Amino acid sequence: MKIYLIFFFSICSAGTLESILAPLVITPDEQEEIFAAKPDSQALRKAITQQVASKKPTYMLTERKISEEVAVQLKKKFPADGELAVHFLHTMRNLTLPNSNWTLSILDCPNTLKTNMMLPFSIACDGEEIGRWQMPVRLELFGKAYIASRDYARGDNLDAGQFEVSSVDLLKLPNGSLVSTDTDVSKYEAVRPIKANGPLMWADIDRIPEVRKGQVVDIVASEGLLKVTAKGIAMENGSGSDFIKVRNIQSKREIHAQILNDKTVKVYF
Incomplete structure (x- = not known):
């Protein structure tokens, strides 16, 4: 008759604790040797090592890994600039898989990225689908932007030194x-107040403008x-080589003319 023993010993690292806590199958021949030995005997260590080695390996697929893979798949479908983050609004339990050969597929992909959306997806391991989920998610797409360090009034010229790049x-x-x-x-000015x-x-x-109205x-x-x-x-x-409306002061006639510089415009026949 086999006896199932559970042993704890302090020298085990945290990474192997779960394996050590699993039930150990000890043969009758090993029972007497283990019972006669001290808890730290070589026989005990050997029995535990053999039992752990024979345990079938598994892979823990966490919610974080799944959400990161969802972000990767969305970026493939929507190659926008910036870093995409996906947050599940409902908790998704960890999945125990036979190995790390898993894939995720997004089902019924949306037409555009939105901050809040419902996202259906499936997960497969070794090519075999293990389940489908439909999760409410919150998306964030972080990109670089100019941030003003002070307020600007309408008509103020922008100062590049007073803008910082932030996410x-x-x-x-x-x-x-x-x-x-x-x-x-x-090279720009504010056309409305900037906070x-x-x-x-x-x-x-x-x-x-190189040439201003009036x-x-x-x-x-x-x-x-x-x-x-x-x-x-x-x-x-108008600026550069823009065409703008100009009123002839003498004839009062309005014509389109191209800007040559800040004081001159040219009319083409």
Whole structure:
């Protein structure tokens, strides 16, 4: 008759404690030898070692590993810039698998990433599906953004030295609205008040105009050897080689002209 003994000994590390606590099967021949020995005898150590070695290996799949793999799979389907974090809103118990050869597949993938969503997925081990789950999740997609260190009033030129690059949750912002951190903000001005400690949005700024609305400019027009000049008033802001509306001061006629510099625009026939 086999006797099942459970032994504890302090020299075991925390990593092997679970294996040591498992029931040990001791043969009748080993019983007398173990009972006659002290608890720290070599026979006892040998019996425990043999029993632990014969135990079938398993792999513990934790909730953290599962959520991290969900993030990996979502990033493959939505290759957005930034670091994606997935948080399960309900606790998911750990899974004991025969080995670490497991895969996760997202079922019925959403069309876009949202902060809160219901996510169905399945898990398989060695190619065999072991279960399906539908979990409510909270997503965070962290990306880099410019953060103003002070308030800006409408019309203020931006100072690049007063902006820091920090991480923000992109899913809480309108799509495509964040000013990328490779933008030279010193070439822009505020078109509405900008509060300190908030991410810089494209709706907050516009390029500093080379020609401003209401500014008097020289209008030039040429064709062959003929060159005509006149004074005009810019009807809108513009920069670089933009075309803007200009009103001829003398004729009161509005025309479209291209900006040559901060004082001159050109009309093409």
